[in-house]
Amino acid sequence: MTGTWQEELRAKGYRVTPQRQLVLEAVTALEHGTPEEICTAVQRTAQGVNISTVYRTLELLEELGLVKHTHLGHGPSTYHLAVDAEHVHLVCRGCGAVSDVRPNVADGLVEALRSGHGFETDVQHLTVYGLCRDCRP
Amino acid sequence: MTGTWQEELRAKGYRVTPQRQLVLEAVTALEHGTPEEICTAVQRTAQGVNISTVYRTLELLEELGLVKHTHLGHGPSTYHLAVDAEHVHLVCRGCGAVSDVRPNVADGLVEALRSGHGFETDVQHLTVYGLCRDCRP
DNA sequence: CTGGGTGCAAAAAGTTTGCAGCGAC
DNA sequence: GTCGCTGCAAACTTTTTGCACCCAG
Numbered sequence: 001m002t003g004t005w006q007e008e009l010r011a012k013g014y015r016v017t018p019q020r021q022l023v024l025e026a027v028t029a030l031e032h033g034t035p036e037e038i039c040t041a042v043q044r045t046a047q048g049v050n051i052s053t054v055y056r057t058l059e060l061l062e063e064l065g066l067v068k069h070t071h072l073g074h075g076p077s078t079y080h081l082a083v084d085a086e087h088v089h090l091v092c093r094g095c096g097a098v099s100d101v102r103p104n105v106a107d108g109l110v111e112a113l114r115s116g117h118g119f120e121t122d123v124q125h126l127t128v129y130g131l132c133r134d135c136r137p
Numbered sequence: 138m139t140g141t142w143q144e145e146l147r148a149k150g151y152r153v154t155p156q157r158q159l160v161l162e163a164v165t166a167l168e169h170g171t172p173e174e175i176c177t178a179v180q181r182t183a184q185g186v187n188i189s190t191v192y193r194t195l196e197l198l199e200e201l202g203l204v205k206h207t208h209l210g211h212g213p214s215t216y217h218l219a220v221d222a223e224h225v226h227l228v229c230r231g232c233g234a235v236s237d238v239r240p241n242v243a244d245g246l247v248e249a250l251r252s253g254h255g256f257e258t259d260v261q262h263l264t265v266y267g268l269c270r271d272c273r274p
Numbered sequence: 275c276t277g278g279g280t281g282c283a284a285a286a287a288g289t290t291t292g293c294a295g296c297g298a299c
Numbered sequence: 300g301t302c303g304c305t306g307c308a309a310a311c312t313t314t315t316t317g318c319a320c321c322c323a324g
Contacts, residue, residue, distance in 0.1 A: 015298050015303060035288085050306050055289065071208045074314090076288060090256050101254055108245025109265070117238055118270030119227050128246070129262040133255030152278060152323050172314085187281050192314065194279095211289090213313060 005066055014060065019049045023057040027067055027079055032098065034076040070127050072098060082124070089127040094135025142203055151197065156186045160194040164204055164216055169235065171213040207264050209235060219261070226264040231272025 005024070006016045026041040027033060033041065039054045049057075058079055061067045069077045072091050078098075087100035103123045113119040131137075142161070143153045163178040164170060170178065172191050179186045186194075195216055198204045206214045209228050215235075224237035240260045250256040268274075 010299085013303085017298070017304065019305070051288095052290075052307085053305055056304085071211075074208075074214075077211075090250065090254065092256075093259065093262075099254075101250070105249040105253065106246050108249075109243050112242040112245075113227065113238070113265065113267070116242065117227065117236075118273070119229075119265075119267055120273050121265055121267040122230065125230075125266040127264070128250065128256075128258055130250070130256055130258040136255070136257050147324085150278085154279065154323070156280070188313095189282085189315075190280055 005064065008064060012064075018046070019053050020057050020060070022046055022049055023054055024061060024066065027058075027061075028081055030080075032078050032080050034078055036076060038079065068124055070125055072127060086124065088123065090132070091127060091129050092132035092135055093129055094131050097132055099132070142201065145201060149201075155183070156190050157194050157197070159183055159186055160191055161198060161203065164195075164198075165218055167217075169215050169217050171215055173213060175216065205261055207262055209264060223261065225260065227269065228264060228266050229269035229272055230266055231268050234269055236269070 009016050009020070022042045022045065023038060025045075026038045030037060030041055035051065035054050035058060038058070039049060039051045042049045042054070058067060058069070062069060062079075065082055067079050068082050069079045070089060072078050072089065086103055088103050088106055090099045090101060091097075103126075106121070106123055106126060110121045110123060113121055146153050146157070159179045159182065160175060162182075163175045167174060167178055172188065172195060175195070176186060176188045176191045179191070195204060195206070199206060199216075202219055204216050205219050206216045207226055209215050209226065223240055225240055225243055227236045227238060228234075229236075240263075243258070243260055243263060247258045247260060250258050
């Protein structure tokens with residue numbers, strides 16, 4: 001591993017700004033958050049960060065590998081820390097609840113796709129739709 | 138199985154219209170299609186179906202269980218026949234290619250989620266992101 | 275005939291972009 | 300001081316909605 005993300009930013013010619021720190025803190029605090037939610041969360045702490053800055057910052061942080069995003073259903077994309085990304089998302093079509101499970105549930109799938117199709121799965125981006133315990137018929 | 142989808146429509150108080158037949162034909166012909174693509178495909182055959190009608194029709198057809206949709210990356214959602222849905226989508230983050238694989242690759246995942254989390258997976262809605270054979274490092 | 279369906283246009287929701295001024299380094 | 304970053308507003312894309320007219324049953 002290299003140094004802090006601040007150092008990594010500077011090393012690549014980017015700058016460390018309060019907005020970027022705030023967005024990253026918000027993603028950390030929220031665990032799961034849409035750009036809109038992240039923007040709102042930041043406004044509670046400081047005077048605010050513009051929504052377009054949130055989008056640009058998330059794009060940058062994703063490029064750096066600090067955050068990840070997934071698409072959970074119809075709505076906006078959801079961002080979370082890459083460090084926290086070691087899980088698979090379960091989305092219930094009944095109640096809309098999102099829960100996380102350990103990625104080893106997908107081990108068989110990953111292996112089957114690798115050996116059978118030469119496909120290297122990005123488990124951190126895996127979202128499984130279905131019905132949760134409470135919504136099952 | 139009950140009768141045809143036309144009968145099923147009428148039985149539920151809906152009507153069978155040329156637009157609905159055209160949209161369903163387009164979904165069948167395209168195999169994978171965004172609402173926009175479906176709309177364009179229909180315009181090649183007939184005088185055209187409005188994009189909002191395509192959305193409303195797809196929503197209806199999905200409610201009937203005739204078509205399914207998935208979210209493949211940032212763009213619009215993709216619709217396909219439910220009958221054809223017996224597969225898992227692989228989306229390559231490198232070249233963007235979408236391929237289909239047999240659903241039994243996910244059998245282990247489905248079983249693990251069912252026994253471990255009480256979660257009933259909708260395999261037809263499963264989309265796996267990663268890198269395909271040609272894009273692997 | 276009747277009520278659901280369609281087209282059109284406008285609005286909503288989510289995301290991206292152009293640009294002038296600001297501030298990290 | 301330089302040049303990347305930000306806020307603002309406007310554009311863009313995807314999807315939804317209101318409404319008058321139309322047509323399947």
